[in-house]
Amino acid sequence: MAGCFFLIVSQALFNAAQPRPSFYRDVLPILQGHCQSCHRPDAIAPFSLMTYRETRLRAQAIGAAGESRKMPPWFADPCCGHFANDPSLTPEQIAAIKDWIEAGAPEGNRNDGPPTLHWTAGWNVPRPDLVLKMPVPVRLPAAGDVEYTYEIVPTDFAEGRWVQMSELRPLARDHVHHAVVYIRPPESNWLRGAPIGVPFTASTLHDPHLMHEAHSTTSDLLLVYAPGSSPDNWPEGMAKYIPAHSDLIFQMHYTTNGQPASDQTSLGVRFARTPPAKRVLTLQLANDSDRIPIPPNASNYRVAVEGTLPNDAELLSFFPHMHLRGKNFEYNIGHADGTQETLLRVNYDFYWQLSYLPVGAAVSARRHQARSHRPV
Ligand code: HEC
Numbered sequence: 148m149a150g151c152f153f154l155i156v157s158q159a160l161f162n163a164a165q166p167r168p169s170f171y172r173d174v175l176p177i178l179q180g181h182c183q184s185c186h187r188p189d190a191i192a193p194f195s196l197m198t199y200r201e202t203r204l205r206a207q208a209i210g211a212a213g214e215s216r217k218m219p220p221w222f223a224d225p226c227c228g229h230f231a232n233d234p235s236l237t238p239e240q241i242a243a244i245k246d247w248i249e250a251g252a253p254e255g256n257r258n259d260g261p262p263t264l265h266w267t268a269g270w271n272v273p274r275p276d277l278v279l280k281m282p283v284p285v286r287l288p289a290a291g292d293v294e295y296t297y298e299i300v301p302t303d304f305a306e307g308r309w310v311q312m313s314e315l316r317p318l319a320r321d322h323v324h325h326a327v328v329y330i331r332p333p334e335s336n337w338l339r340g341a342p343i344g345v346p347f348t349a350s351t352l353h354d355p356h357l358m359h360e361a362h363s364t365t366s367d368l369l370l371v372y373a374p375g376s377s378p379d380n381w382p383e384g385m386a387k388y389i390p391a392h393s394d395l396i397f398q399m400h401y402t403t404n405g406q407p408a409s410d411q412t413s414l415g416v417r418f419a420r421t422p423p424a425k426r427v428l429t430l431q432l433a434n435d436s437d438r439i440p441i442p443p444n445a446s447n448y449r450v451a452v453e454g455t456l457p458n459d460a461e462l463l464s465f466f467p468h469m470h471l472r473g474k475n476f477e478y479n480i481g482h483a484d485g486t487q488e489t490l491l492r493v494n495y496d497f498y499w500q501l502s503y504l505p506v507g508a509a510v511s512a513r514r515h516q517a518r519s520h521r522p523v
Pocket of ligand 1: 177178181182183184185186191192193205208209212213217218219220234236375
């Protein structure tokens with residue numbers, strides 16, 4: 148009898164010790180760590196989740212988006228690999244949001260939460276050492292397809308420079324599907340003869356050789372931007388190299404959305420403070436999209452491309468890229484002992500082209516394969 152009494156008392160104490168859910172204590176830290184990079188004024192998401200009022204207004208939708216794992220956007224199949232930039236919520240975080248909503252989305256006490264994060268309206272990399280803007284704006288029509296648009300920007304670097312961080316900031320963000328900045332060293336003949344400092348597309352280049360070249364290059368890539376992507380920030384002791392007197396070639400893929408616009412994308416870079424021990428290279432394994440013969444009514448069609456690394460390497464990041472018909476994407480590595488390992492499997496979404504930063508993929512493997520599956 149006495150034991151039973153004690154049991155009830157301790158249960159009651161336990162309940163009393165469970166505080167009521169609070170926005171500031173339970174929800175705000177999750178929003179700061181997983182949502183506000185996009186959900187803040189002037190960022191890519193359509194509404195802000197900076198304050199209690201903004202969040203309360205959307206509480207149901209936030210709970211649903213969290214539970215269905217629609218938000219934060221992330222497309223790596225949990226089957227394979229671990230990624231340093233995986234923003235996914237843990238089951239505990241999803242449950243904390245749910246408990247808060249079920250309790251009526253109470254505000255709680257401001258002092259129980261973390262201080263408000265101050266996001267910079269400008270660059271996400273700390274103070275760029277150099278900002279290069281596409282010299283001439285690109286006019287975008289309200290409708291129709293826009294061909295890949297290029298602009299060549301000379302650097303005039305008297306000596307080679309090492310880039311530690313870089314970021315692309317489009318002006319007409321709603322229209323940019325992807326942007327790539329290539330590094331063209333002085334000895335490269337890629338697109339030599341194309342105009343400098345003005346926008347052009349392959350079809351405006353009258354030389355058939357140049358037209359073909361616009362779509363293929365072996366040049367190193369400084370960085371890629373796509374909606375939702377973050378700036379590049381290479382680990383300590385590693386950096387991208389821009390040889391002296393290189394040109395930077397901006398390749399812009401614009402989409403139309405009913406509104407005409409004008410874009411002038413800027414590149415911000417921060418140089419390495421000391422010369423790094425390792426050089427970061429971006430390799431492309433590509434299929435020529437003009438030659439992918441998807442049969443009618445095929446729901447899955449596999450396209451593979453493979454290559455061999457010239458030397459041992461450390462894998463820092465994957466950027467799977469396809470167009471509208473892309474469905475799944477897989478990276479496999481063939482190890483020297485003949486075994487194969489899947490490093491990344493992506494449920495590909497055309498509108499969310501993310502980079503995936505593998506943890507512990509420092510491999511000395513030589514074979515590198517990428518596979519993609521395309522529906523019709
Ligand atoms: C990488 C940028 C990004 C991050 C991080 C992000 N969102 Fe979003 N979110 C968006 C964009 C863009 C949209 C609108 C387009 C869409 O629905 O896909 C959106 C839409 C939403 C919607 C509306 C969904 C619907 O079904 O209409 C909710 C709710 C939401 N986000 C909540 C969150 C929460 C909660 C987090 C953090 C746990 C989060 N988001 C993290 C970019 C982001």
